[in-house]
């Protein structure tokens with residue numbers, strides 16, 4: 001039976017934008033039609049999570065770009081999963097290569113954050129993968145304008161799914177969305193979206209432009 005994974009498109013605004021131009025972008029997104037089988041999530045800078053959630057239509061979810069692993073405390077500059085939820089953001093991007101390269105994050109704390117960011121049920125049972133989306137993002141493709149070819153993305157993402165099958169379970173391998181990120185544009189998205197193991201995108205630069213709608217509609 002063909003897997004029925006929802007197509008997932010994330011727009012990672014990184015450290016870009018101000019209320020004025022993000023507000024205009026939000027207006028464009030709100031006015032556009034999002035296909036029923038596609039989940040769209042925007043990840044604003046931390047300072048604008050609340051702003052974005054208040055302005056964005058409910059058809060678009062909001063993500064934080066990072067979080068720390070504890071509930072609260074003396075951790076200057078950090079935000080907690082509870083604060084993210086309190087602002088009605090429902091996702092968080094963890095383990096981004098920019099966090100690793102610029103801020104020296106390593107696998108261990110990222111794993112701890114993933115456990116903490118998920119619901120209590122999942123903290124108690126880390127084998128529940130139902131709230132996890134994996135992104136394959138070749139570092140040479142991020143912000144460089146060099147998109148992976150559909151064949152390159154498919155090859156790696158198929159291997160990742162195989163890894164999930166061997167290390168977690170067949171069911172998790174079939175149900176977990178694996179998305180691609182790295183210089184996705186309106187021009188490159190359609191062919192990438194046609195690959196059997198490409199379940200969506202995590203988009204940086206192009207998510208700040210009205211053309212992001214073309215990427216949201218890549219599967220149509």
Ligand code: 13P
Pocket residue numbers: 012096137141142143144145181182183184202203204205206
């Ligand atoms: P670009 O789409 O700008 O290459 O960024 C990808 C990315 O890092 C998304 O998180």
